[in-house]
Amino acid sequence: MRFVTADPIDLAPLIAAVQAPERGGVASFLGLVRNHHEGRGVLRLDYSAYGPMAEAECGRIVAEAEGRWRVTIALRHRVGTLAVGDVAVAAAAASAHREEAFAACRYVIEEVKRRVPIWKREHYADGTVVWVDPTASLQHA
Amino acid sequence: MRFVTADPIDLAPLIAAVQAPERGGVASFLGLVRNHHEGRGVLRLDYSAYGPMAEAECGRIVAEAEGRWRVTIALRHRVGTLAVGDVAVAAAAASAHREEAFAACRYVIEEVKRRVPIWKREHYADGTVVWVDPTASLQHA
């Protein structure tokens, strides 16, 4: 399990893994559990994954980004029960060229959301529990 | 001194300062001292600033970004003697909307490079010391 983990995600080791003396820029992104979803208060959520495919798809996304831009990428997605404020996903892109670092980091996050088989069940303040369907409505961040 | 510091820069407290339960995305950027500049080996460099104006200009840049996008920004630039791999500049942008977090983080870094009165003197492996002039050539990351 290189990309999907049940452990809390810390950005610092991901940045350390991609930085190198010839790479002057590191763009990164953290996706955090928010306290609201479409106007409803969120208490916590459970992420689950189709593990082997999630690993394979993350690997393909990283390879695509590293092929398209002059970057080195680190990526982690967490599964299990997360509280508000916990890091759900983290990506870091290091490059000698900051525009490429930003573009690659953005690409990785967008493709993770679009392609990696991960689902989340949100526990709301009103006691209900719902499988989140981002295709059913506008979804942010 | 809020934005310009002689102390080493750590990204984690900047991210902690901008994240909030309603902000699900944090885009960040680190600019690191590289080991080369236009083909020459760099040993270390000295950053100096016009301190009061650098503070004022950083404050203006942050206010512009926070006015233009729905983001909260943290920004630090280091001065003094830095070694290869040290963090020279760090910016973090938190938002409920990840596109805005990326756009604002990118804006802040570009404007810092363009507007903040900071200079650097590079010490090369061949013993020479040069004030860096980014307008004299293409410059990356």
Place this chain on the structure above:
Amino acid sequence: MPAPATPSLTVRVLLFASYAEALGFETLELTVPSPATLSTVIEQLRALPGGDQLPLKPLCARNLAHAPAEEAVAMGDEIAVLPPLAGG
């Protein structure tokens, strides 16, 4: 002489999240007439109890990669039916 057996193939089906809840299982060995595509597999799943809660064309993966409904399946394939993805 007996009539030749109708050719068939067996795949392993995986369901996740809301789809697993709707059909009441997460894995199933499913035998379908050969040749077959992912659509064939989905049709059979939709005929099971709770299967009407699957969309006509759900997101599918074959052997750990996204695959379109018209993709052929082979004996032993791992076929996953994926509810709307919500990672990130």
Place this chain on the structure above:
Amino acid sequence: MPAPATPSLTVRVLLFASYAEALGFETLELTVPSPATLSTVIEQLRALPGGDQLPLKPLCARNLAHAPAEEAVAMGDEIAVLPPLAGG
């Protein structure tokens, strides 16, 4: 009756990095005829020893903000002449 004194104003000039090295100082109280613009200040600086190493139109700041060469200066202003910026 003596002729009226030519009006003048005094500003504080700051030099940095390579410009400070070229002219050999970092700060200077400079008196220029009034009215004056940043260009007036630059012209006087360029007449000093080493001043020919300043560009005709360097980047300037007036009271901690970037300002164009044609901007008027006032008594007591802090005028900074900025070599090419290299932050980030």
